[in-house]
Amino acid sequence: MISTGFERVRLTPKTLPELDFERIDTSLTLFNKKLAAPIVISSMTGGTASGAAFNRTLALAAEQCGIAMGVGSQRAAIENPELSETFNIRKFAPSALLFANLGAVQLNYGYGIDECKKAVDMLQADALYLHLNPLQEALQPEGNHDFSGLLPKIEQVCRSLPVPVLVKEVGWGIDLNTAKQLLGVGVAGIDVAGAGGTSWAKVEMHRQPDNKKTATNLAFENWGIPTAKNLLQLRELEGDPLIIASGGLWDGVDLAKSLALGAKLGGFARKFLLAANRGETELINQIETIKTELQTAMFGCGVSKLSEWKISNLEGIELL
Numbered sequence: 001m002i003s004t005g006f007e008r009v010r011l012t013p014k015t016l017p018e019l020d021f022e023r024i025d026t027s028l029t030l031f032n033k034k035l036a037a038p039i040v041i042s043s044m045t046g047g048t049a050s051g052a053a054f055n056r057t058l059a060l061a062a063e064q065c066g067i068a069m070g071v072g073s074q075r076a077a078i079e080n081p082e083l084s085e086t087f088n089i090r091k092f093a094p095s096a097l098l099f100a101n102l103g104a105v106q107l108n109y110g111y112g113i114d115e116c117k118k119a120v121d122m123l124q125a126d127a128l129y130l131h132l133n134p135l136q137e138a139l140q141p142e143g144n145h146d147f148s149g150l151l152p153k154i155e156q157v158c159r160s161l162p163v164p165v166l167v168k169e170v171g172w173g174i175d176l177n178t179a180k181q182l183l184g185v186g187v188a189g190i191d192v193a194g195a196g197g198t199s200w201a202k203v204e205m206h207r208q209p210d211n212k213k214t215a216t217n218l219a220f221e222n223w224g225i226p227t228a229k230n231l232l233q234l235r236e237l238e239g240d241p242l243i244i245a246s247g248g249l250w251d252g253v254d255l256a257k258s259l260a261l262g263a264k265l266g267g268f269a270r271k272f273l274l275a276a277n278r279g280e281t282e283l284i285n286q287i288e289t290i291k292t293e294l295q296t297a298m299f300g301c302g303v304s305k306l307s308e309w310k311i312s313n314l315e316g317i318e319l320l
């Protein structure tokens with residue numbers, strides 16, 4: 001099984017941190033929103049009654065804990081406006097940083113700036129995530145397979161949408177060249193969603209009983225760029241772009257390593273999905289635990305605020 005690579009790097013302890021634990025600052029401001037910690041609940045759901053309840057739980061927790069949140073693909077609600085209420089989470093999270101979500105490939109299937117605006121308006125989002133998921137679409141029998149000519153269309157959305165546009169993968173990572181191209185056309189941030197966490201090859205395999213497809217999905221079990229490696233690769237990008245780490249992040253130590261590798265924010269999907277299934281209190285506890293773990297890692301490394309994280313806080317990056 002492919003791993004994130006985080007287990008191959010270690011944080012470098014600073015035995016005399018010269019810091020007061022209580023005064024360590026994990027806050028940041030992003031897109032004019034203040035966050036208590038650099039954490040985002042990664043894009044997951046909406047569009048059904050259970051999705052609405054789930055989004056409510058996530059949004060209430062995001063608001064209480066002062067973190068960011070993305071919703072899952074809003075395509076169902078664009079096609080059936082009655083479902084838009086399942087994404088209307090602003091009422092539960094009035095001050096949180098919220099991300100709308102659509103598949104970039106939809107820009108080849110009749111979607112344009114109007115649909116992107118509708119998605120943003122549905123939750124009064126602060127930014128839009130376009131997800132790039134070519135392999136997932138290829139493994140889905142009903143998937144949209146035409147990913148040609150998308151870059152100029154993404155550029156058009158970046159130019160016309162009143163809020164920033166970010167691009168994310170869904171669990172296989174974003175290669176350096178693609179990241180350069182995306183940032184070159186005005187994308188405001190890259191969420192790597194690298195390999196080592198949720199495996200869509202496996203998820204799709206369970207969705208389709210057909211044996212031939214199962215074998216194909218198994219062949220892609222180890223596909224993708226491990227998250228830690230992907231972050232290291234994207235350090236080559238010029239101009240200090242916004243990079244979000246996600247894909248298999250599991251605790252505040254993974255988050256700290258991501259920040260040392262250059263990310264500004266870390267996203268968790270499966271971890272928060274499991275906690276949210278046990279209720280809002282459990283999810284809040286989980287988020288607070290990750291915050292405390294990050295604060296503890298900062299204390300242990302002598303890092304007093306997020307901007308102080310640097311690559312030299314890590315040992316073993318040559319293994320990535």
Ligand SMILES: Cc1cc2nc3c(=O)[nH]c(=O)nc-3n(C[C@H](O)[C@H](O)[C@H](O)COP(=O)(O)O)c2cc1C
Nearest residue numbers: 042043044072073131170193197198247248269270
């Ligand atoms: C149940 C579930 C639903 C998801 N739905 C979406 C989606 O609609 N849009 C999207 O961009 N990513 C979606 N993702 C991908 C996540 O946002 C994330 O990139 C990926 O799961 C890797 O994070 P993880 O390893 O922490 O789960 C989904 C993930 C899960 C677990």
